[in-house]
Amino acid sequence: MEPELSVVIPTRNRAEQVVRTVGAFLAQTGVDFEVIVVDDGSEDGTSKRLGALRDPRLEVVCQPRGGLAAARNAGLARARGRYVLFNDDDMVPEPGFLQAHLGLHRRYPHAAAVSRTYVPEGFAQEAFACFWRAKTEAGVRGRVDGAVLGWGGFWFASRSLSRVLAETFAPFAGYGWEEHELGWRLWRKGVRPRLALGARAAHEDRPSLEVALAKQRSMGRMAWEFYRLHPHPLVALWTGVHPTSRLYKRLAYPWAKAEQLLQDRRWEEGPGAFRGYRFLLEAAYTRGLLEGS
Known part of the structure; x- marks a missing residue:
């Protein structure tokens, strides 16, 4: 039987972090799901660490280093769920995260569900970290559940949409705009990014x-x-x-x-x-x- 939701997580050389993120997903309840981790040429034992979790809902795909877009596309190609959630390896979900995503899709079948991500207080002690925390959370502060975030609201740190609507990422030569480029295509197809307020995830990446x-x-x-x-x-x-x-x-x-x-x-x-x-x-x-x- 196909799962209701497929979680796609690209990663490279961040074994400890991705294991923590995957563990938080495997602890989710009330949803039939699978987790697909694409190991993009890691050299730190990532695949071995993940294999030790021994959970039938987890699949680890290993590929030579090809970049973020290639890793996400490989995960999408393996996904079997009705919905696909692209989640970065440092976005750690809180309890009820997947239920909140599916709840939004039931209300808005043609939308992309955007997670309510935040920088934990422990990661925002220095001046720049405090600034970064305020900056990254400004786009959703004060928004209600299901609010449309605008055509610039596509960022795929943690976002889900129907697998029927999903498209592959275009590979860029460097960092930046890959998520927005896909978002531009989705927006022009009528897909709107909506905030899933109850889908909270901690962005565990100490900013510098x-x-x-x-x-x-x-x-x-x-x-x-x-x-x-x-x-x-x-x-x-x-x-x-x-x-x-x-x-x-x-x-x-x-x-x-x-x-x-x-x-x-x-x-x-x-x-x-x-x-x-x-x-x-x-x-x-x-x-x-x-x-x-």
Whole structure:
């Protein structure tokens, strides 16, 4: 008998984290489901650690390193459930998580269910971590259960949709925009991302400014790949590749100023810390955007 829901988790060299996440899924009740972990060329014994769980609902797929999109696509190809949940390996679900996803799909059959993810307090002690926590949760703060998050609301850290509606991810050369590119295709098919308020998951990834800046710079470069796939005016404005957007960003977020902020970081101790972090992230994105043009 086919399961009601397939959980697809891509992972690479994060054995301890993915085992914790999978364990939290296997502890879910009230739902017939399967968990498919795609080990994307790990070298830290990930598959062996997962195999020790010995649960018939768990399938581990090993593949040579192919990237996040390839791993997600491999999991989708193996999925048998009526619904597919793409979940990052550091998104640890709370009890009732899968029931909340299925509950939303019963009310909105043609929607994508977006998890209510949050950064645990223990992961947000330093200034940048506090900023990142506030930033990542801002998009859903105050929203009611089932709220439509808008055509920019597609991020696949933890998201489910009908397997009939699911499409494969386009592989990008670097980090950034893969989820949004798929979201753009789904939105144009009429699929709307809706918040599953009861589907809470802890994002157990300790944020750092250096990693965030590198990702933002990569996203700036990948914006061009997104636009080449979909040369639409809204995509140009959304990603910033539009000439007017690029001119504005070049003037408003010069990398020279960002370097000054990174050299003397005493501002992090003051009330303007969040403003400084926002500028740095925008400057890093702009830098990548201009490099990719």
